[in-house]
Amino acid sequence: MLAAEMASEMKLNSTNPLFALVDVNNFYVSCERVFQPKLEEVPMVVLSNNDGCAVARSAEVKALGVKMGTPWFQMQELAKKHGIQAYSSNYTLYGDMSSRVVQVLKTFTPNLEVYSIDESFLQIETVLKQYQDTIELGQQIKGQVKDTTGLPVCVGIGASKTLAKLANHLAKKHKQFAGVCDVNAMAKEELYQWMSETEVGDVWGVGRQIARKLKAQDIQSVFDLLQASPQAMRQQFGVVMERLCYELHGTSCLQLEEVAPAKQQIIASRSFGKPVLNQAELAQSVATHVARAAEKLRGQNSTTGALTVFIQTNPFKPNEPQHHQSITMPLAESTDNTLTLTNAALAGLKKIYQPNFRYKKAGVILNLIGDKPMMQQSLFEDVESKGRSAHLMKAVDQINTRFGNAVIRSAAAGTNATKQEWQMRSSNKSPNYTTRWDELPVAR
DNA sequence: TCTGGGGTCCTAGGACCC
DNA sequence: TCTGGGGTCCTAGGACCC
Numbered sequence: 478m479l480a481a482e483m484a485s486e487m488k489l490n491s492t493n494p495l496f497a498l499v500d501v502n503n504f505y506v507s508c509e510r511v512f513q514p515k516l517e518e519v520p521m522v523v524l525s526n527n528d529g530c531a532v533a534r535s536a537e538v539k540a541l542g543v544k545m546g547t548p549w550f551q552m553q554e555l556a557k558k559h560g561i562q563a564y565s566s567n568y569t570l571y572g573d574m575s576s577r578v579v580q581v582l583k584t585f586t587p588n589l590e591v592y593s594i595d596e597s598f599l600q601i602e603t604v605l606k607q608y609q610d611t612i613e614l615g616q617q618i619k620g621q622v623k624d625t626t627g628l629p630v631c632v633g634i635g636a637s638k639t640l641a642k643l644a645n646h647l648a649k650k651h652k653q654f655a656g657v658c659d660v661n662a663m664a665k666e667e668l669y670q671w672m673s674e675t676e677v678g679d680v681w682g683v684g685r686q687i688a689r690k691l692k693a694q695d696i697q698s699v700f701d702l703l704q705a706s707p708q709a710m711r712q713q714f715g716v717v718m719e720r721l722c723y724e725l726h727g728t729s730c731l732q733l734e735e736v737a738p739a740k741q742q743i744i745a746s747r748s749f750g751k752p753v754l755n756q757a758e759l760a761q762s763v764a765t766h767v768a769r770a771a772e773k774l775r776g777q778n779s780t781t782g783a784l785t786v787f788i789q790t791n792p793f794k795p796n797e798p799q800h801h802q803s804i805t806m807p808l809a810e811s812t813d814n815t816l817t818l819t820n821a822a823l824a825g826l827k828k829i830y831q832p833n834f835r836y837k838k839a840g841v842i843l844n845l846i847g848d849k850p851m852m853q854q855s856l857f858e859d860v861e862s863k864g865r866s867a868h869l870m871k872a873v874d875q876i877n878t879r880f881g882n883a884v885i886r887s888a889a890a891g892t893n894a895t896k897q898e899w900q901m902r903s904s905n906k907s908p909n910y911t912t913r914w915d916e917l918p919v920a921r
Numbered sequence: 922t923c924t925g926g927g928g929t930c931c932t933a934g935g936a937c938c939c
Numbered sequence: 940t941c942t943g944g945g946g947t948c949c950t951a952g953g954a955c956c957c
Contacts (some may be wrong), residue, residue, distance in 0.1 A: 525925035550923040566925090593957045684955050715931060717955080744927055751922085793933065798935055855923090929956075938947085 504595035505533035615657030639724035746840020
């Protein structure tokens with residue numbers, strides 16, 4: 478290599494970002510263990526709402542082959558055989574522990590993105606000079622978090638977020654890394670070796686579907702994916718996949734997001750422990766969900782212009798009659814008022830509720846995009862038989878009965894009605910089409 | 922009998938406008 | 940009335956994440 482090239486490469490390296498991903502091991506399980514040290518080494522799981530399924534597994538349970546999301550009732554025998562203990566989840570506790578971890582991480586660098594309840598990305602190239610090397614920094618982070626919170630973490634380091642994720646995966650899986658892995662400092666040959674031993678499905682952003690399609694073309698390992706042309710991957714899977722390929726090559730495409738953007742939607746929903754058969758009980762649960770959602774809404778200083786209510790029967794019981802329905806209620810003006818939202822939600826529920834179904838889940842969604850009233854119509858019932866126009870008409874009818882002068886956005890989309898028939902009025906200032914039911918034409 | 926609760930981004934394709 | 944290109948806006952649905 479020429480001196481000039483080397484110099485330019487050095488310069489490039491000095492400004493290139495370096496990411497560390499800090500991830501708590503078996504987060505929920507580890508939280509429980511902090512407060513009950515006797516659970517250390519005990520095979521255990523933390524269960525979802527209603528103690529339905531395992532949402533966290535200790536290392537011992539993972540080793541037994543128990544998958545994430547396994548229903549608790551399905552692992553009864555295994556639990557008995559291996560003495561697996563189960564705990565109900567305590568999200569308040571986990572949230573608190575999570576922020577303590579973040580506080581510790583912020584003492585290393587303010588350039589930090591809280592990615593999930595148990596993971597943060599740190600941008601570390603600027604603070605590196607205070608340490609011997611990246612491994613030293615990683616070990617310091619790991620030690621500090623453990624000393625301060627009692628929680629075990631692994632640290633993965635790489636030139637892109639995707640590589641940091643991969644490094645974290647290696648640190649978790651292979652003991653010889655002692656919890657800290659830097660794929661950036663690795664010799665190329667070694668990295669490629671690890672990559673060829675790691676399944677392509679383990680890459681951040683490659684889910685089940687894409688992994689299946691990749692494997693069908695004999696792209697089995699991360700290394701195989703690295704060999705593929707990003708352009709070809711884009712052709713097949715889209716731009717997200719292309720970015721992912723570049724990231725694997727060490728070109729950072731995904732930036733650190735230090736300020737969490739405001740949510741675009743807020744969901745509050747729950748499954749019922751046992752089937753619910755009447756509207757009154759559904760109403761009660763919906764009201765609770767609205768209250769929670771409204772709290773979250775105020776928490777981020779937003780208002781919402783529309784609210785979706787949905788109710789569902791149990792999809793795991795295909796032999797029972799299924800009823801999945803939702804309705805979006807536009808609001809006269811954007812609000813964060815619990816009472817207003819509750820009234821709209823209950824009115825919506827009244828419209829979609831049908832007796833003689835065994836309901837398993839209810840929830841509400843607040844749509845916040847642009848703070849504008851927003852309509853999303855999705856009534857699933859009878860779509861096939863009635864066709865789309867009839868379907869839409871019914872939706873419009875339902876809303877209009879309640880609101881008289883309904884705000885309908887894009888109501889004409891997907892129907893056979895022409896522009897003249899619909900006579901929609903719109904302007905740039907008000908992107909919503911306002912119309913009345915009695916002005917709507919009959920769908921053909 | 923018992924199967925979580927959140928979120929995001931992207932694409933395809935229709936309606937519409939000029 | 941027909942044809943058509945270029946562009947925007949919108950929704951549904953798929954795929955992914957923890």
